[in-house]
Amino acid sequence: MNTVAEKKHRVIEPDSLIGKRIRKMDAPEKASGRTRYIHDINLSGQLHGKILRSARIHALIKSIDTSAARALPGVHVVITAADIPDQRPIGVAKDHFPLKVGRVRSQRDEIAAVAAESEEIAEAALKLIKVEYEDLPVIGDPEDAIKPGAVLIHPEPHGADGTHMHLKQGMSIAHKGKPDNIAMRFDYSHGDVVKGEAESDVVIEDTFKLHYVTHCCMGVSGMIAEFDASGNVLMYSNTQVPFLHKREFAEYLNIDPARIRIIQPPIGGGFGSKLDIYPFEVICLYLARAAKRPVKMLFTREEEFLASPTRQPVLLTLRSGCKKDGTLTFRQVHTLHDNGAYTSWGATTPFVMMQTFSSLYRVPHCDYHTAAVYTNNPYAGSFRGYGNLQATFAIEQHMDMLAQSIGMDPLEFRMKNAQDAGEVTGQGMSFKSCGFKDCIRTAAQRSDFSHKFGENQANQKAPGTVKRGIGMASMLHVGGGAKIYPSDGCGTILKMDDFANVTLITGASEIGQGSETVLSQLVCEELGLPISAVTVVNNDTAITPWDVGVHASRTTFIAGNSAIGAAKKAKAKILAVAAKKFEIAEDYLDLRGGFVIKADSGEAVIELSKLLRNLHFQDKAELVMTTFYYEPPSVHQDKGFKGDVSAAYAWGTQVVEVEVDTETGIVKLIKVTGAHDVGRVLNRLGIEGQIEGGVVMGQGYAFTEDLMIENGRMKNPNFRDYKLVTAPEIPEMDIAFIESMDGEGPQGAKGVGEAPAICMAAAAANAIANATGVRLFELPFTPEKVYRALHGKTPKLYWKPWKAE
Amino acid sequence: MTELKHYYAPTSLDQAVECLKDGDVTILAGGTDLTPQSQAGRIKFKHTLMNIRHIPQLSGITLEGDEIRIGALATITEIMEHPLVKQHLPVLVEACDHFASDQIRNAGTIGGNICNASPAGDTLIPLLVLDARVELASMPEDKLYRHSMPLSTFFVGPGKTRKSLCELVTGVRIPVPAANHVARFYKLGTRPALDISTISIGVAGCLNGGVLSQVRVAFGAVAPTPVRAEQTEQALEGKPLDAATIEKAAAIARDEVHPIDDVRASAWYRKEMIHNITKRILGHVAQA
Numbered sequence A: 001m002n003t004v005a006e007k008k009h010r011v012i013e014p015d016s017l018i019g020k021r022i023r024k025m026d027a028p029e030k031a032s033g034r035t036r037y038i039h040d041i042n043l044s045g046q047l048h049g050k051i052l053r054s055a056r057i058h059a060l061i062k063s064i065d066t067s068a069a070r071a072l073p074g075v076h077v078v079i080t081a082a083d084i085p086d087q088r089p090i091g092v093a094k095d096h097f098p099l100k101v102g103r104v105r106s107q108r109d110e111i112a113a114v115a116a117e118s119e120e121i122a123e124a125a126l127k128l129i130k131v132e133y134e135d136l137p138v139i140g141d142p143e144d145a146i147k148p149g150a151v152l153i154h155p156e157p158h159g160a161d162g163t164h165m166h167l168k169q170g171m172s173i174a175h176k177g178k179p180d181n182i183a184m185r186f187d188y189s190h191g192d193v194v195k196g197e198a199e200s201d202v203v204i205e206d207t208f209k210l211h212y213v214t215h216c217c218m219g220v221s222g223m224i225a226e227f228d229a230s231g232n233v234l235m236y237s238n239t240q241v242p243f244l245h246k247r248e249f250a251e252y253l254n255i256d257p258a259r260i261r262i263i264q265p266p267i268g269g270g271f272g273s274k275l276d277i278y279p280f281e282v283i284c285l286y287l288a289r290a291a292k293r294p295v296k297m298l299f300t301r302e303e304e305f306l307a308s309p310t311r312q313p314v315l316l317t318l319r320s321g322c323k324k325d326g327t328l329t330f331r332q333v334h335t336l337h338d339n340g341a342y343t344s345w346g347a348t349t350p351f352v353m354m355q356t357f358s359s360l361y362r363v364p365h366c367d368y369h370t371a372a373v374y375t376n377n378p379y380a381g382s383f384r385g386y387g388n389l390q391a392t393f394a395i396e397q398h399m400d401m402l403a404q405s406i407g408m409d410p411l412e413f414r415m416k417n418a419q420d421a422g423e424v425t426g427q428g429m430s431f432k433s434c435g436f437k438d439c440i441r442t443a444a445q446r447s448d449f450s451h452k453f454g455e456n457q458a459n460q461k462a463p464g465t466v467k468r469g470i471g472m473a474s475m476l477h478v479g480g481g482a483k484i485y486p487s488d489g490c491g492t493i494l495k496m497d498d499f500a501n502v503t504l505i506t507g508a509s510e511i512g513q514g515s516e517t518v519l520s521q522l523v524c525e526e527l528g529l530p531i532s533a534v535t536v537v538n539n540d541t542a543i544t545p546w547d548v549g550v551h552a553s554r555t556t557f558i559a560g561n562s563a564i565g566a567a568k569k570a571k572a573k574i575l576a577v578a579a580k581k582f583e584i585a586e587d588y589l590d591l592r593g594g595f596v597i598k599a600d601s602g603e604a605v606i607e608l609s610k611l612l613r614n615l616h617f618q619d620k621a622e623l624v625m626t627t628f629y630y631e632p633p634s635v636h637q638d639k640g641f642k643g644d645v646s647a648a649y650a651w652g653t654q655v656v657e658v659e660v661d662t663e664t665g666i667v668k669l670i671k672v673t674g675a676h677d678v679g680r681v682l683n684r685l686g687i688e689g690q691i692e693g694g695v696v697m698g699q700g701y702a703f704t705e706d707l708m709i710e711n712g713r714m715k716n717p718n719f720r721d722y723k724l725v726t727a728p729e730i731p732e733m734d735i736a737f738i739e740s741m742d743g744e745g746p747q748g749a750k751g752v753g754e755a756p757a758i759c760m761a762a763a764a765a766n767a768i769a770n771a772t773g774v775r776l777f778e779l780p781f782t783p784e785k786v787y788r789a790l791h792g793k794t795p796k797l798y799w800k801p802w803k804a805e
Numbered sequence B: 001m002t003e004l005k006h007y008y009a010p011t012s013l014d015q016a017v018e019c020l021k022d023g024d025v026t027i028l029a030g031g032t033d034l035t036p037q038s039q040a041g042r043i044k045f046k047h048t049l050m051n052i053r054h055i056p057q058l059s060g061i062t063l064e065g066d067e068i069r070i071g072a073l074a075t076i077t078e079i080m081e082h083p084l085v086k087q088h089l090p091v092l093v094e095a096c097d098h099f100a101s102d103q104i105r106n107a108g109t110i111g112g113n114i115c116n117a118s119p120a121g122d123t124l125i126p127l128l129v130l131d132a133r134v135e136l137a138s139m140p141e142d143k144l145y146r147h148s149m150p151l152s153t154f155f156v157g158p159g160k161t162r163k164s165l166c167e168l169v170t171g172v173r174i175p176v177p178a179a180n181h182v183a184r185f186y187k188l189g190t191r192p193a194l195d196i197s198t199i200s201i202g203v204a205g206c207l208n209g210g211v212l213s214q215v216r217v218a219f220g221a222v223a224p225t226p227v228r229a230e231q232t233e234q235a236l237e238g239k240p241l242d243a244a245t246i247e248k249a250a251a252i253a254r255d256e257v258h259p260i261d262d263v264r265a266s267a268w269y270r271k272e273m274i275h276n277i278t279k280r281i282l283g284h285v286a287q288a
């Protein structure tokens, strides 16, 4: 047999990984229990850190006595604020110290910390620390925080003579205090709402109330910190933002950022919760520095509830109008955000909320004001959807209500006001690809929305205790990153070995979203390799190139484009080498199935691994190693929050079907039909998982999850009383993907990470209204809440619009 | 830190009750209540931790004359799957089917559910309407002493029972119901699985030509203990189960209970649910 001749004629059929169902690369490890989470990592010589939290909600600390704790055998270090004179303020508004100084402002507040030889000893030591408090009045309701004469959560410091010490400008709130309880405010407008209102045939106004929920990551928070003999710091951390945080940690430790290295072990859940730096992380570093030993700190589940960020609770009054023909005229929104005692990312959710207010539908006039106010409650952070669940809850209910008030079909009303490709909104967002109308149409068709909507409405007053309802809601979210920092970029280093295996070194962190798999797919698509040829390195700041972190549904888009850029460079180099070697023009060559091929016929020219070895083992040896940095063509918003902040925008519509038992208030979620404009499906298995998980997270927000806070105290910091959705309640799902092929997206894809959680609560509210004729303005829809509303026992919620002066 | 000094795993009932004599013993069965409660600091371990899982006399589900005996160590899963229970006590299967999750059902025992004496304990409501008796064992002198009492008199308050510190619950005895016996259980919670009852309701009786007799009604999570609702029972006893009777009984039930507000629900909602669901269940019984 003439194998050479046969090889020469071998034709490699075209194939693509895009849109295939590809197993997540980490799935076998996770499914077989082999994944080593931070919890499983132990360093030799390691101590265990524990934090003493406040026994009070709002109080002055009169004294702390740590002597007994220090004397306990096995205890290495006990620290309080007094032991760390160089503490720097942390957080988004730099308004708190890791270890609290003189005053506690919430239940989670850190007073002291211990590093000991075992967790048990550390726990025992905490019990030996004596703290004397002097209670202060508690602000448990954000409306009380803005009343004249309200207690100040961050009062200006007083001198010995009792007078205010107005400290230097530029000093942080942690030092100089705040003369009111307003942590942050946002004021946005386009058009002229007065004019818009004058043009309206119908105007409605309602107040909506959004509650506290938290991420409930299955892996509780933790980290390990170690200082080496030269003072370099190694952190094992689950941060979502390794590069920016490196710099911040360095500031808190007063060292050069170059001395900090962060390794990110596999994460037990993120969802936005690891986007900020929390006191425990800095405290763990302090302990390790003082102990001169590695210190590991892991939360208990109760602590995870108490000391993790929450989703931003919001009180929102929405005024909107339309004309009889169904044209939206204006929208005015006021919100009050309970900031909690300190400021984290929750306070900045208006950035996202205002996009929904201003641009989900075409609204000629829009006006939005919000204030995040200090209280003694837990503080809110970033959480999948970032304010969009809250904004959509209000907007999409009003869409139904406006439609109803002019007697228009809610579907038609939405289609009339929905955005199209090519539009530039009042906020300056430019919709290059936009499958919004396709999303609405597809979700409605697949769920038989119009027919069921009418039938259910007719059935509201019919006999029977169980009522069916169908409701819809749509969303707009950034899908091409978000330029909230001067850079929104990500770097890639790609190297190929002499067996044509690829090591993809990316700045993008894997937080369970499946980025490793998608990035590998994109690289393989360029290089014509199977997914098994890729090893991803993405968890060590000493190795990986810069990235701004996992947030804003940006990783597939930004890191994907970056990975493609690096792969394209590698491909160009390979083809150039092959072209020279075989004397065929580069343009006639391509990579496919592990071979260099002739582009037109698919005929194999040489096995890629062989070509790479040739390249490597020659006189003028060369390696294929490339780098690429991708920066999206988006812009930073101006002072009025206007500008095209993302390189692409994602759309989605979800239709929710429910059964309401009017005798118990139990709402059964029957089916969710979703249509999402994702640009293009890259990994079908991954994206289905992403949507299904998001739907369930949205379901929990809508129906069962409720972090109950009463006067600053958490009433249910456990999974017995904080109710996550369990398997039996997960509804049937029918998910369709609208492929709008975004011109800037990697292979046409857009971000989808946050999208699926956004519509659920709004659509559920609309479905309950369709079933019963009763509208719910406050989450979550627990049986009792629904039952009360159905029986006229829920007083109409009203919060008078208020704006910080 | 705990005061726990000894761990003991007796292999006979005699050994166990002997150990209990000094009263300074924490009994461990499946541990599904004990573990979270001790973690949360709500209970303190006594001097000795006694694991009762190796005592043969505490296990098994058997027919003894006209009674079914369920050993204290029978797990929720065993009860659910046992042919005797399935045949004669379907209402108990129903309650087990709404009990926690598979993992907890595999570990949690009926004895533990009884001794934990939670007002929301899910087996307690069907056991009450089935006229169950609790078997107790102790060693007052040098001899094993066994006696039993009606479950309806066993509970005193949340986590409190008439069992003395020296006694062990060995099982429950349930009279085999007559052929015309009907019984229903309903558990209301925020979600269908893995939830503590907001309220639970059990109804039982003998149905003869549309008339209910020997009526038993019990409610969970509306009082410091699971309770029998005697006024509601009287309103139903010997009456034809028509719409008027059902409505009247449901209204009496609502007035008969005095629940509290807690993280799961308000007292008002609980009373409403007692009314609505009692009515619903009786409607189902009437159609049976």
Ligand SMILES: Cc1cc2nc3c(=O)[nH]c(=O)nc-3n(C[C@H](O)[C@H](O)[C@H](O)COP(=O)(O)OP(=O)(O)OC[C@H]3O[C@@H](n4cnc5c(N)ncnc54)[C@H](O)[C@@H]3O)c2cc1C
Pocket (backbone or CB within 6 Å): B026, B027, B028, B029, B030, B031, B032, B033, B034, B035, B036, B052, B072, B098, B099, B100, B101, B104, B107, B108, B109, B110, B111, B112, B113, B114, B115, B116, B120, B121, B122, B123, B167, B168, B169, B170, B194, B195, B196, B197
């Ligand atoms: C996640 C979770 C979900 C749950 N869901 C439910 C639910 O849906 N419904 C429900 O009713 N309960 C539920 N429980 C509570 C618990 O599982 C049950 O009460 C279970 O039956 C307890 O049995 P055990 O064998 O685990 O008891 P243990 O924890 O071993 O003991 C409970 C108490 O009884 C005492 N005790 C046990 N056996 C005896 C005996 N034979 N004699 C004397 N004293 C004894 C122990 O000393 C202890 O005080 C849940 C618990 C968890 C952790």
